[in-house]
Amino acid sequence: MPRSFTVLAGVLLLAVGIAIVAGGGLPRAGSVAPVALPSVYASATPAATASANATTAPPTPVPTIGPIPDGYRIEVPRLGIDLPIAEGDIERDVVVQKTPEHFAFHFPGTAIPGTVGNSYIYAHARTGMFLSLWNARVGDQVSITTPGGVELKFVITEVHPRVPPADTSWLQPSGDERLTLQTSTGPNRDDPRFVVIAAPS
Numbered sequence: 001m002p003r004s005f006t007v008l009a010g011v012l013l014l015a016v017g018i019a020i021v022a023g024g025g026l027p028r029a030g031s032v033a034p035v036a037l038p039s040v041y042a043s044a045t046p047a048a049t050a051s052a053n054a055t056t057a058p059p060t061p062v063p064t065i066g067p068i069p070d071g072y073r074i075e076v077p078r079l080g081i082d083l084p085i086a087e088g089d090i091e092r093d094v095v096v097q098k099t100p101e102h103f104a105f106h107f108p109g110t111a112i113p114g115t116v117g118n119s120y121i122y123a124h125a126r127t128g129m130f131l132s133l134w135n136a137r138v139g140d141q142v143s144i145t146t147p148g149g150v151e152l153k154f155v156i157t158e159v160h161p162r163v164p165p166a167d168t169s170w171l172q173p174s175g176d177e178r179l180t181l182q183t184s185t186g187p188n189r190d191d192p193r194f195v196v197i198a199a200p201s
Contacts, residue, residue, distance in 0.1 A: 032124050032184050033093040033107065034193070035165040065117075068106040071147025072113065074121060074181075078140050079132035085113075085121060085144075097189065099124060107171060110180075113144040114152045118174040122182040125194070130183035134161070134194055142179060142198045154179050154198035161185070162192040170195050 067087035075082045088105035092098050099105065104123040111117025123130040142154040162185070163170065170180050179198040185191050 032097075032099040032182075033088065033090075033105070033122050034168050034171060034182075035094065035189060065109055065111060067108065068112055069147055072106075073145040074104050075143045075145070076133070076136070076140060077143075079135060081130065081132060083123060083129060088122070093122075101126065101129065104130070110171060111173070111177075113179065114146060114150075114177075116175070116177050118172065118178050118180055119144075120171050120180045120182070125183040125185065130181070130194075133181060133183050133196060134185075136181075136196045141201070142181070144179070153201045155201040156196055156198045158197035160195040160197075163195045165190060165193055167193075 068085055070086075072085040073083065074085055083102070083104040085106055086103045088099075088107050090108055093105065099122075101124055104121050106112070107120035107122065110120040113119040113121075125131045125134065136156055136159050138156055138159060140156040142156060144152040144154070146152065163182075170182065177200050181196040181198065183194050185194050
C-alpha cells in the first residue's frame with residue numbers, strides 16, 4: 001500500500017472523528033424549556049386555603065403575572081449574549097418542543113425582570129443564543145434592558161451545568177429578585193439542562 005494512501009486515509013479518519021465529536025456536542029434541535037411543568041404554574045387555584053376556609057371566607061385568588069412586554073433585551077457581555085426577550089409559549093416550547101431561534105424567552109407565570117421574584121429566561125444552546133452560557137462563571141455580569149431603556153444589572157451567583165430536565169424546582173417563585181437562565185446541553189429531550197442564577201448587583 002503506497003505511503004500517500006495511508007496518510008490520506010489517516011487524515012480523512014481524523015477529519016471524520018473531529019466532525020462527529022463537534023457535531024455531537026452542539027444541539028441541533030430538541031428541548032430547551034423544562035420538560036415538565038411545576039404544579040404551582042400548572043394550576044391557578046389556591047391549594048389548601050380554599051378547602052380549609054370554604055365555609056367562612058371566599059378563596060384568596062392566586063396572583064397571575066402577565067406576559068413580558070415587547071422591548072426587553074438580555075445581555076451577558078463576557079459571553080457575547082445579546083438577545084431580545086419574548087414571551088414563551090408552554091404548548092410550543094414544552095409540549096411540542098419547537099422553541100424558535102434568535103430570541104430568549106420568558107417562561108410564562110414567572111416574574112418580570114426588575115420585580116421581586118424569579119424571572120426564568122431560556123434559549124437554545126446555539127451560536128448567537130445561549131450556547132456560550134455553558135462558559136458562565138460566578139461573577140459574570142448580566143443586564144436586562146427594559147422597553148423604557150432602563151438597564152437592570154445582575155451578577156451570576158450560581159452555575160449548575162447538569163440539571164435533570166424534569167427538575168422544575170428552578171421555576172418556583174422566590175422571595176427575592178433573581179434571574180434564572182437556562183439552556184439545553186444536548187439535542188435530546190432527556191439531556192440535562194444548564195441553569196445559571198443571577199442576583200441584582
